[in-house]
Structures are given as C-alpha cells and as structure tokens.
Amino acid sequence: MVEERADLRTISGMTEADAETLLRGLGLDERYARRLLYWVYRRGIKSFDEINDIPGRVLRELQGHIVPGLSSPIGSEVSSDGSVKYLFTTKNGMAHETVFLPDGRRRTVCVSVQSGCRMGCRFCATGKNGWNGNLTAGEIISQMISIPHEITHIVMMGMGEPGDNIDEVIKACHILTAEWGLAAGRSRVTVSTVGVAPSVRRLLDETECNITLSLHSPFPEERRIVIPAEARWPFTTTLDLLKQYDNRIRRRFTIAYVMIEGRNDSQRHLEELKRLLAGTGIRVNLLPYHPFDGDDARSSDMSVMMRFKHELVISGIGASVRKSRGTDIAAACGMLVAKRRRGMERVDE
Numbered sequence: 001m002v003e004e005r006a007d008l009r010t011i012s013g014m015t016e017a018d019a020e021t022l023l024r025g026l027g028l029d030e031r032y033a034r035r036l037l038y039w040v041y042r043r044g045i046k047s048f049d050e051i052n053d054i055p056g057r058v059l060r061e062l063q064g065h066i067v068p069g070l071s072s073p074i075g076s077e078v079s080s081d082g083s084v085k086y087l088f089t090t091k092n093g094m095a096h097e098t099v100f101l102p103d104g105r106r107r108t109v110c111v112s113v114q115s116g117c118r119m120g121c122r123f124c125a126t127g128k129n130g131w132n133g134n135l136t137a138g139e140i141i142s143q144m145i146s147i148p149h150e151i152t153h154i155v156m157m158g159m160g161e162p163g164d165n166i167d168e169v170i171k172a173c174h175i176l177t178a179e180w181g182l183a184a185g186r187s188r189v190t191v192s193t194v195g196v197a198p199s200v201r202r203l204l205d206e207t208e209c210n211i212t213l214s215l216h217s218p219f220p221e222e223r224r225i226v227i228p229a230e231a232r233w234p235f236t237t238t239l240d241l242l243k244q245y246d247n248r249i250r251r252r253f254t255i256a257y258v259m260i261e262g263r264n265d266s267q268r269h270l271e272e273l274k275r276l277l278a279g280t281g282i283r284v285n286l287l288p289y290h291p292f293d294g295d296d297a298r299s300s301d302m303s304v305m306m307r308f309k310h311e312l313v314i315s316g317i318g319a320s321v322r323k324s325r326g327t328d329i330a331a332a333c334g335m336l337v338a339k340r341r342r343g344m345e346r347v348d349e
Contacts, residue, residue: 008065008066008067009022009065009066009067009069010066010067010068010069010136010138011036011037011040011066011067011068011069011138012040012041012068012069012070012138012139012141012142012145013069013136013137013138013139013140013141013171013172013175014037014138015171015174015175015178015180015181016033016034016037016178016180019033019034019036019037020033022065022066026061026062026065028058028061028062029058032054032058033180034180035051035053035054036051036054036062037180037181038180039051039068040068040069040070040145041141041145041175041180041181041182042182044070044145044146045068045070046068046070046072047068048062048063048068069138069142070142070145070146071088071089071090071091071139071142071146072146073086073087073088073098073146073147074087074088074089075087077329078329079325079326079327079328079329080328081325081326081328082102083099083100083101083102083325083326083329084099084100084147084149085097085098085099085100085326085329086098086099086100086143086147088112088139088142088143088146090115090135090139092133094115094132094133094135095115095132096112096114096115096135096139096143096158096159096160097112097158097159098110098111098112098143098144098147098158099158099326100147100149100151101325101326102149103323105152106152106153107149107150107151107152107153108151108152108153108154108155109143109144109147109149109151109153109154109155110155110157110158111140111143111144111154111155111156111157111158112135112140112143112158112159112160113134113135113140113156113158113159113160113161113162113165113168113169113172114131114132114133114134114135114159114160114161114164114165115131115132115133115134115135115159115160116129116130116131116132116133116159116160117131117159117160117161117164118131118161118164119161119164119194119227119228119229120228120229121194121216121226121227121228121229122225122226122227123216123226123258123260123289123295123297125290125292126159126160128292134160134164134165134168135160135165135168136168137168137169137171137172137175140156140168140169140172141172141175141176141182144182145182152188153188153189153190154176154184154188154189154190155189155190155191155192155212156169156172156189156190156191156192157190157192157212157256161193161194161196161229162191162192162193162199162203163193163194163195163196163198163199163200164196164199166196166198166199166202166203169191169199169203170202170203170206170207173189173191173203173207173209174207176189176209177189177207177208177209186207186208186209186210186249186251187210187250187251187252189209189210190209190210190211190212190252190254191203191207191209191210191211191212192211192212192213192214192256193211193212193213193214193238194213194214194227194229194230194233195213195214195229195230195233195234195235195237195238196229196233197233197237197238197241200238200241200242201241204241204242204245208249208251209251210251210252210253210254211242211251211252211253211254212253212254212255212256212285213235213238213239213242213253213254213255213256214227214256214258215235215255215256215257216257216258216264217263217264217269218269218272218273218276219269219272220234220235220236222264223235239276239280239282242280242282243280243282247281252283253280253281253282253283254282254283254284254285255273255277255282255283255284255285256285256287257273257284257285257286257287257308258287258288258289259286259287259288259289259299259300259304259305259308260289260297260298260299260300261289261297261298261299261300261301261304263297265300265304265305265308270308270311270312273308273312273317274311274312274315274317277312277317278315278316278317279316281318282317283317283318283319283320284308284309284312284317284318284319284320285319285320285322286305286308286309286319286320286321286322287322288300288302288305288322288323288324290324290327299324302321305321306321309321
C-alpha cells in the first residue's frame with residue numbers, strides 16, 4: 001500500500017469534470033474518470049492497490065500525482081442508544097466530528113463542514129473550541145464514506161457553519177447527489193445554517209438539497225444575543241427567501257428550534273413562531289438542548305416541547321420533536337474535540 005503524501009491531490013472532493021481534466025493532463029484516457037470516482041465514492045478505497053478494473057499502467061501513473069484521499073477516524077465513542085461519535089483529523093491537523101444516528105430504518109450521519117466555527121453562537125460547544133479552518137469538499141465527503149455504517153440520510157449540521165464555507169459545501173452536495181458520486185437522493189441531504197443569506201441564495205439556486213434554518217428565537221433582539229450573525233444576516237431575510245422559492249420539486253425547508261428552559265419556550269415564543277410560519281409550508285423541528293461543561297442552561301421539559309408541537313400542528317404547521325440522542329457520549333458537536341484537546345493539554349503539562 002502506498003502511503004499518502006500530503007502534497008498530492010485527492011480524488012475525494014473531485015467532480016467527474018475534475019477527474020477527466022486530471023486524466024487528460026496526464027495523457028490518460030478520461031473514460032477512466034467514472035471508474036476512479038466509483039472506487040473512491042462507492043467502495044471507499046484507501047489505496048489504488050484495491051482497484052481491479054483499471055490497467056496497472058494507468059494506476060502507476062496516477063500514484064505519483066493523486067491519492068484516494070479518504071481518512072479513517074482517529075477515535076470514537078459509542079452511546080447506549082446506538083449513536084456513535086467519530087473524531088477525524090485532516091492531514092494538516094484540523095480536528096472535526098461526525099455523528100452516526102440510527103433510528104429504525106433511518107440511519108443518519110451528521111457531518112462537519114469546518115474545524116471550529118466563526119459564528120460565535122452562545123449555546124454552541126463547537127464555538128468554544130476556537131476556529132481552525134474550513135474543510136474541503138473531500139474532507140466533508142470522507143466523513144460519511146469512512147465510517148462503517150450504511151447511511152440513508154446526510155445532514156450538514158455538525159461542526160461549523162455551511163454558509164461560511166459555501167463553495168466546498170455546494171461541491172459536496174453535488175458529489176453526494178450526482179450519479180457519478182454517492183447518488184444519494186436529494187431529499188436525503190440537508191444543509192443547516194444560521195441564515196447566511198447570500199449562501200442560502202446559492203444553496204437554493206445551485207443545489208436541490210433540503211435547507212434547515214437554526215432559529216433559537218423568533219424575536220430578532222433575543223436571537224442577536226445568542227446568535228451574533230443575526231446582526232449581519234437577519235433571519236427574516238432567509239425566511240423570506242424560503243417563502244418566495246418556487247418549490248415545485250418539493251424541497252423540505254425546516255426551522256430547527258433548540259428549546260432551552262426559561263429562554264425561548266414561553267407562550268409568547270410559540271405565538272410568534274405560529275405567526276411567522278403560518279401558511280408557508282416550512283416545518284419546525286423541536287430539539288432538546290445539550291448542555292456542555294460550565295453551562296447552567298437546561299433543556300425544556302418534554303411536556304413543554306410536546307405542547308409546542310401540538311399547538312403548531314393544530315395551527316397547520318408541520319412539527320416534530322427530536323429525541324435526545326447520545327447524551328452519555330456528549331453528542332453535541334464539538335465536545336469530543338474539546339475532550340481530545342484537554343487530554344493533549346494534560347500531556348503537555
């Protein structure tokens with residue numbers, strides 16, 4: 001097996017056009033492009049030695065210029081409910097997390113798009129780890145290929161803000177849904193954002209994936225305190241984009257509403273949610289809050305969450321309550337990275 005050199009390009013993250021251009025540039029038949037992509041995206045190879053239907057002379061030529069580019073996780077934690085959190089690191093040392101969430105026939109993987117995050121949301125563990133950099137499309141894709149699970153749904157809802165790394169996120173969406181890529185149905189891929197409006201426009205125009213808006217509060221003045229991006233990109237702008245979109249292909253637009261006791265779970269919040277979303281077709285996903293170390297906030301009681309769901313539904317707004325998953329392994333994004341960092345700091349001491 002040939003060891004991957006850091007200076008070589010990776011197939012993971014390439015489109016069909018990228019692979020064809022590479023082969024042409026090396027004087028090789030571009031018709032091998034789809035086979036290369038198949039072996040990386042569908043078979044998850046780590047070495048060209050595993051390929052058995054491309055001539056050896058072609059593979060030998062490629063080995064000096066390119067590698068598959070898939071990375072295995074360097075750590076994991078398994079929850080009693082079957083959830084698994086994986087820790088990855090890039091070739092330049094950027095740590096990021098991936099969570100596998102089985103739920104009956106639905107097997108979801110939650111992937112990261114950045115190492116750290118620049119949005120500064122108050123109740124987010126990822127932001128506490130600082131900012132390390134953007135992940136490439138290949139590093140985003142590698143997360144779902146490199147874990148040992150069959151996957152039905154993909155959500156970009158892990159570490160980082162997709163709207164802050166939009167070029168790589170859009171490229172990853174294309175690879176996920178293209179027939180030459182992973183061929184995941186567009187309805188099975190969801191991108192979550194705090195509402196970076198220019199990026200939301202691009203997601204609407206350049207992809208067919210589902211979009212989730214992380215709201216926290218339907219009141220801008222409250223949301224601004226918790227999600228500083230509200231000051232630059234008011235959530236109402238993203239909401240208007242979703243409302244005005246010609247949704248003939250029936251993309252799913254959702255509000256993610258993390259419920260925190262005494263902060264955003266009052267009747268006043270519920271009534272404003274109903275006012276904002278009535279008649280839009282936009283759903284609400286009510287999520288329990290996962291506190292992190294040093295955090296005194298608590299998740300709303302399940303009875304409160306169920307009441308929110310009931311009142312939204314009888315108002316004609318689709319709503320669901322997500323079960324709390326992986327609480328025994330600190331499943332909120334950024335916690336495993338933080339644990340690894342603390343461990344490294346202790347070693348340094």
